[in-house]
Amino acid sequence: MVAIRDLTVRIGDRVIASMPELDVAAGECVAIVGESGSGKTTTLLATLGLVHGAGITGAITVTGVDVTSARPAELRGLRGSRAALVMQSPQAALNPVMRLGTLMRRALARHGVRGAEARGRAEEAVRAVLLDPAILSRYPHQVSGGQAQRFAIALALALGAEILLADEPTSALDVTVQAEVVAVLRRLRDERGLAVLLVSHDLALVSTIADRVVVMRDGAVVESGPAAEVFARPRDAYTRELIAAVPRLPGDGETARDANGATGAADTVGADGSGDEEGR
Numbered sequence: 557m558v559a560i561r562d563l564t565v566r567i568g569d570r571v572i573a574s575m576p577e578l579d580v581a582a583g584e585c586v587a588i589v590g591e592s593g594s595g596k597t598t599t600l601l602a603t604l605g606l607v608h609g610a611g612i613t614g615a616i617t618v619t620g621v622d623v624t625s626a627r628p629a630e631l632r633g634l635r636g637s638r639a640a641l642v643m644q645s646p647q648a649a650l651n652p653v654m655r656l657g658t659l660m661r662r663a664l665a666r667h668g669v670r671g672a673e674a675r676g677r678a679e680e681a682v683r684a685v686l687l688d689p690a691i692l693s694r695y696p697h698q699v700s701g702g703q704a705q706r707f708a709i710a711l712a713l714a715l716g717a718e719i720l721l722a723d724e725p726t727s728a729l730d731v732t733v734q735a736e737v738v739a740v741l742r743r744l745r746d747e748r749g750l751a752v753l754l755v756s757h758d759l760a761l762v763s764t765i766a767d768r769v770v771v772m773r774d775g776a777v778v779e780s781g782p783a784a785e786v787f788a789r790p791r792d793a794y795t796r797e798l799i800a801a802v803p804r805l806p807g808d809g810e811t812a813r814d815a816n817g818a819t820g821a822a823d824t825v826g827a828d829g830s831g832d833e834e835g836r
């Protein structure tokens with residue numbers, strides 16, 4: 557789905573992100589973690605050809621498209637269908653005077669999908685993120701932040717997303733709602749083989765979903781590997797610091813969270829990933 561080799565992003569003579577190797581396969585979630593300013597967002601945006609005014613070297617392939625040499629129209633096509641960006645505040649990106657169903661139908665019409673097929677695809681996508689299709693008749697201000705984020709994911713699915721590139725997709729949400737969104741991402745990864753490249757500074761959350769973790773600091777990768785291994789036996793001192801900084805509740809084990817997500821916050825919405833489907 558994603559293959560990055562020897563990526564370097566420079567502003568002037570400063571390297572703001574360098575990523576020697578990063579692969580995300582179908583049905584896999586890879587998380588990039590690190591403190592603010594470590595280069596996580598730059599790496600994510602570069603993956604979709606969205607870093608402008610910077611010197612970029614290296615190779616980036618996303619669902620077979622060579623991002624570094626693709627023409628602008630080809631990149632727009634990639635971003636509007638097979639690869640979708642999920643941002644922190646979905647509500648801000650939704651047109652406030654348009655019902656969610658209209659918004660979805662217009663997006664599908666741009667891809668030549670109309671009428672009964674568009675309605676069917678919209679309902680199927682909304683159900684896949686555990687929302688009631690009745691939500692399609694609501695306006696953005698009539699849904700919660702978690703529902704809006706799940707709708708943004710549904711929109712991506714309806715348009716044919718095979719990979720989601722998610723930048724802090726839950727940090728604008730409260731903890732229970734965060735859990736709903738993570739449960740939905742896990743389910744889509746497991747059941748549909750969706751690939752997820754996730755950027756987050758929240759290690760507790762990352763430990764509930766990531767299969768592999770890449771730790772960045774000052775624009776460089778300091779450690780990477782299977783999530784369970786990195787969380788249980790961090791090799792780098794900076795990774796150890798990040799893990800030690802995760803808040804713990806009385807009764808938690810040695811590590812902040814079990815890497816399989818067994819004790820993660822997402823469990824508050826049920827092991828099958830079912831969340832609150834009702835409106836608020």
Ligand SMILES: Nc1ncnc2c1ncn2[C@@H]1O[C@H](COP(=O)(O)OP(=O)(O)OP(=O)(O)O)[C@@H](O)[C@H]1O
Pocket residue numbers: 567572573590591592593594595596597598599757
């Ligand atoms: N267009 C730009 N021009 C100059 N510097 C930039 C630009 N974009 C990012 N930077 C710098 O590059 C570094 C990495 O930024 P980036 O946003 O990738 O970090 P991050 O790890 O995602 O941080 P955060 O968690 O705060 O979003 C920062 O020092 C940032 O100030």
